[in-house]
Amino acid sequence: MNTLELVAPTTQELIAAGLQLPIMEAFYTIQGEGRFTGHPAYFIRLGGCDVGCVWCDVKDSWEAAKWPVLSIEKIVEDALAFPGRLAVITGGEPLMYNLGPLTKLLKEKGFTTNIETSGAHPFSGDFDWVCFSPKKFKKPHPSIYVEADELKVVIYNKSDFDFAEDHAKLVNSDCELRLQPEWSKAAKFTPEIIEYVKNHPTWKISLQTHKFMDIP
Numbered sequence: 451m452n453t454l455e456l457v458a459p460t461t462q463e464l465i466a467a468g469l470q471l472p473i474m475e476a477f478y479t480i481q482g483e484g485r486f487t488g489h490p491a492y493f494i495r496l497g498g499c500d501v502g503c504v505w506c507d508v509k510d511s512w513e514a515a516k517w518p519v520l521s522i523e524k525i526v527e528d529a530l531a532f533p534g535r536l537a538v539i540t541g542g543e544p545l546m547y548n549l550g551p552l553t554k555l556l557k558e559k560g561f562t563t564n565i566e567t568s569g570a571h572p573f574s575g576d577f578d579w580v581c582f583s584p585k586k587f588k589k590p591h592p593s594i595y596v597e598a599d600e601l602k603v604v605i606y607n608k609s610d611f612d613f614a615e616d617h618a619k620l621v622n623s624d625c626e627l628r629l630q631p632e633w634s635k636a637a638k639f640t641p642e643i644i645e646y647v648k649n650h651p652t653w654k655i656s657l658q659t660h661k662f663m664d665i666p
């Protein structure tokens with residue numbers, strides 16, 4: 451007698467397929483940075499990051515195994531509990547995962563999809579807006595450059611201006627260019643960024659307005 455044994459996929463296989471994802475936190479707030487500043491948005495923060503920025507303000511996100519793994523159906527169901535239909539996928543480094551299935555489901559349910567990424571892994575997913583924030587600590591994957599709608603470079607020290615210009619040469623010509631002072635260095639660098647943008651008007655300033663508003 452032939453027996454057909456059905457083996458359920460493991461959690462690791464479901465994560466690899468993008469059908470389940472480790473979620474550090476998810477919350478409804480106001481987008482504080484970049485092009486969508488001021489928009490109500492549901493943030494989905496995925497656990498896991500291998501970039502290692504020294505000034506990272508979400509170091510807790512780095513270890514993916516610390517966070518519960520949820521199905522994409524549950525993630526989207528939770529998002530639907532709030533009235534806003536802008537979803538921002540962030541991390542951690544969200545492109546460590548296959549974001550195709552999650553973004554497909556979000557869009558089916560009427561969400562506009564945004565991502566905030568360092569671009570350190572191959573691009574995946576169906577996004578209406580891609581905010582690319584490259585980091586010196588891990589080189590971006592080449593697939594990000596054609597996808598980026600916004601290049602947002604965090605200014606932590608003086609050499610970051612050159613780093614920003616190097617990446618501006620690689621993105622599409624209609625990509626919006628923004629410089630953002632790193633929060634702990636804002637007092638030092640904001641005046642320099644103001645002068646830089648005045649002298650290099652292809653750039654705009656991005657501020658972490660949610661920190662001024664004291665919201666997540």
Ligand code: SF4
Nearest residue numbers: 499501502503506542
């Ligand atoms: S890429 Fe983002 S989450 Fe990862 S270390 Fe840098 S700031 Fe932190």
